[in-house]
Amino acid sequence: MKDFKKNSIKTTPSVWEWNKIGKVSIQESNDPLVSVSYIPEKLIVSPQYFIQNIPGALPDLYIRNQVQHKLIEAAKLLPNGYKFVIFDGWRSIETQKALFYKMKDFVKRDHPNFTEEETLTATLRLVALPSTDIEKPSPHNTGGSIDLSIADNSGRLLDMGGPFDDIKETAKTAFYENESKVNIKEAVHVQENRRFLYNVMTQVGFTNYIEEWWHFDYGNQNWAYNKGTEHAIFGATKPLFPWV
Numbered sequence: 001m002k003d004f005k006k007n008s009i010k011t012t013p014s015v016w017e018w019n020k021i022g023k024v025s026i027q028e029s030n031d032p033l034v035s036v037s038y039i040p041e042k043l044i045v046s047p048q049y050f051i052q053n054i055p056g057a058l059p060d061l062y063i064r065n066q067v068q069h070k071l072i073e074a075a076k077l078l079p080n081g082y083k084f085v086i087f088d089g090w091r092s093i094e095t096q097k098a099l100f101y102k103m104k105d106f107v108k109r110d111h112p113n114f115t116e117e118e119t120l121t122a123t124l125r126l127v128a129l130p131s132t133d134i135e136k137p138s139p140h141n142t143g144g145s146i147d148l149s150i151a152d153n154s155g156r157l158l159d160m161g162g163p164f165d166d167i168k169e170t171a172k173t174a175f176y177e178n179e180s181k182v183n184i185k186e187a188v189h190v191q192e193n194r195r196f197l198y199n200v201m202t203q204v205g206f207t208n209y210i211e212e213w214w215h216f217d218y219g220n221q222n223w224a225y226n227k228g229t230e231h232a233i234f235g236a237t238k239p240l241f242p243w244v
Helices: 065-075 093-110 116-124 184-203 221-227
Strands: 033-035 043-045 062-064 083-088 145-151 215-217
Touching: 033 065, 062 065, 065 083, 065 184, 093 116, 145 184, 215 221
Parallel strands: 043 083
Antiparallel strands: 033 062, 083 145, 145 215
């Protein structure tokens, strides 16, 4: 089996430009949302925003059907007994708004001297705008974004140098590739674990959001921009429930 821990992380683009990503056209494929819970052999579903009682969050997680197939491909690359732990997939606008304004409050708390523009820039580093513009949907609202990590054969999350939704600079996917900032000898296991997750996911076609080691995309504008494809195939969507 390929050693995914040896290949260094080279995230692209080096600077994330939401304005350019929002200009990527979308040709909706109408691929349905499906439950992540239906493939338990290699997945653990841990709906963090429902657990934390964030408004609009559901007790199950949903992703596009094509994303599910790619995730299964990636899961087959994991060692025996290892599983993906899925924290979030499709996200409602209500949840996106709640997270955005919570993050904005955190930035104001930690940086009281920031201008409104500086506060917005810092907020957008970790939470996308809760957009209702069909031409610029929030990435998670497309069902093409997924937040995840890996648990070993003892059921323990691999050490990624910080938790899911970490707001520190160390959350940047390639942070532990920078030897000028990190004593790699002391953090080689973190470096290898991030490489493991990153390389397994990108091997099957996902792209990564450079600010978050846990966030990967397929089919949406983030993915299309990273891949240089002509258009995205996933726009805004929502689960279809017969009684809602």
